[in-house]
Amino acid sequence: MNIELLAVAELAARDAGQIILAAxxxxxxxxxxxxxxxxxxxxxxxxDLIIKHINSEFPGxxxxxxxxGAQDTKSDYQWVIDPLDGTTNxxxxxxxxxxxxxxxxxxxxxxxxxxxxxxxxxxxTVKSQGAFVDGHKIKxxxxxxxxxxxxxxxxxxxxxxxxxxxxxxxxxxxxxxQGVRRLGAAAxxxxxxxxxxxxxxxxxxxxxxxxxxxxxxxxEAGGKVSQLNGINIDIYQDxxxxxxxxxxxxxxxHTKPVLELLL
Ligand code: IPD
Ligand code: CA
Ligand code: CA
Numbered sequence: 001m002n003i004e005l006l007a008v009a010e011l012a013a014r015d016a017g018q019i020i021l022a023a024x025x026x027x028x029x030x031x032x033x034x035x036x037x038x039x040x041x042x043x044x045x046x047x048d049l050i051i052k053h054i055n056s057e058f059p060g061x062x063x064x065x066x067x068x069g070a071q072d073t074k075s076d077y078q079w080v081i082d083p084l085d086g087t088t089n090x091x092x093x094x095x096x097x098x099x100x101x102x103x104x105x106x107x108x109x110x111x112x113x114x115x116x117x118x119x120x121x122x123x124x125t126v127k128s129q130g131a132f133v134d135g136h137k138i139k140x141x142x143x144x145x146x147x148x149x150x151x152x153x154x155x156x157x158x159x160x161x162x163x164x165x166x167x168x169x170x171x172x173x174x175x176x177x178q179g180v181r182r183l184g185a186a187a188x189x190x191x192x193x194x195x196x197x198x199x200x201x202x203x204x205x206x207x208x209x210x211x212x213x214x215x216x217x218x219x220e221a222g223g224k225v226s227q228l229n230g231i232n233i234d235i236y237q238d239x240x241x242x243x244x245x246x247x248x249x250x251x252x253x254h255t256k257p258v259l260e261l262l263l
Contacts, residue, residue, distance in 0.1 A: 002111050002126045004057070005077075005103045009113040010124060012053035013099045016046035016083060017115045020090065020099070024118065028091050037157040038087045043067055046083035050101060054079050061103075066209045078104045080235070082209035086185025095119070100187035102212035112213035114187050123191045123217055131194050131220040140223040140244035141196035146173075149199035149247055152181040152189045156205030162239075165258050166204050172254055190214025193242050194221035200243035200251055202228060204259075208235035214242070224248045228255040 023042040030038035047067045054061060063071045065081040079101065084090060086097030095118050102112040114123040123138075125131040131138050143149050151173050155163055174180045181198065183189060187210060189201045194217040212235050215225050224245040225233045230252050233240060241248065241255055 002129075005111040006113070006124060006126055008053055008057045009101045009103060009111055010122065012050040013101055013113045013115040013122065015053070016050055016099045017117055017120065019046050019049065020084060020097070020117055021120075024090075024093065030087070030091050034157050036088070038091055039067065040084075040087060040091065042090070043084045043087055046099065047081060050081050050083055050099075064208060066207065076106050078107075080104060080209050080212035082187060082207075082213075085187040085210060086183075089184045094184070096183040096185045096188050098185060098188050098191075100209065100213040102216060104212065109212055109216035112216040114191050114213050114217060116188050116191055121191075123194065125217050125220040127216065127220070129220070131217050133191075133195055138195040138221050140193060140218065140221050141199050142246065143199045143244060144246045146176050146247055146250050147178070149177045150179055150181070150197075151177050151200045151202075152183060152192060152198045153201065154182060154184060154186050154189060154203045154206075156203075158205060161262055162204035165262055169202065169255060169258055173251075186210040187214050190218055190242055193223055193244065194218045196221075196244070200241070200247055202239075202241045202251065202255055204228070204239045204262075206238050206240060211235055211240055215240070218242045226252075228252075228259040230256060 061075045062073045062078040082100040090097040098117050099115040102109050110127045192198045193201050225242045228239040
């Protein structure tokens with residue numbers, strides 16, 4: 001079954017990728033979901049197309065998608081879709097965005113595909129079978145210390161307490177590591193942990209579709225994923241720490257107290 005799920009996810013991501021790349025040559029006018037939370041007609045077109053692919057092969061499956069919300073069929077299978085992660089980057093032409101599709105069975109990610117654009121790198125994974133980029137097996141880095149690590153984070157659209165808390169962590173980790181990048185597409189950040197470009201990623205204020213696929217990608221590449229307090233990852237809790245495993249405990253020492261202050 002997982003192979004069929006993967007085939008549909010790959011085809012849907014590739015087709016959505018074509019729409020996104022074609023749109024890069026056109027003016028891209030955003031609508032505003034919030035003061036800085038952008039959405040474009042490309043987000044919506046990609047989501048419709050991905051859902052069409054899924055419905056035509058697996059009409060009984062549930063879907064949770066960023067722009068159209070939930071279609072709950074009570075199936076064991078649920079697809080969690082971010083049709084365009086990194087919309088702000090896409091609007092500006094900044095080269096870090098992509099398509100993220102996960103299929104969960106009884107709440108656990110089984111299959112995930114993330115297409116990184118505009119570079120067109122296809123990250124794929126099936127539970128217990130490893131993670132791949134363009135068909136080549138990937139694994140997390142083996143960096144052992146924080147001061148040898150390169151990290152990445154992101155900042156949500158809501159500039160409240162979580163945003164302030166993350167500013168503190170950003171300062172701290174920038175001081176203690178070799179640097180903290182902030183690219184603006186959480187699914188892509190997670191792929192970069194999975195393939196070892198960076199050693200760790202953390203973020204507050206994410207949605208299930210930002211992380212569902214990336215969680216499986218990092219785990220299958222040999223990394224570790226948890227909430228910012230070390231508790232098992234849950235896509236309905238809005239925070240995540242994903243690392244190469246070696247630096248997980250070291251990072252938790254700093255993220256845990258900052259998170260606790262918010263609760
Ligand atoms: C956003 C990106 C960004 C993260 C935001 C997300 P979107 O997704 O993943 O990196 O910081 O919290 O909402 O809106 O571009 O799909
Ligand atoms: Ca997103
Ligand atoms: Ca999105």
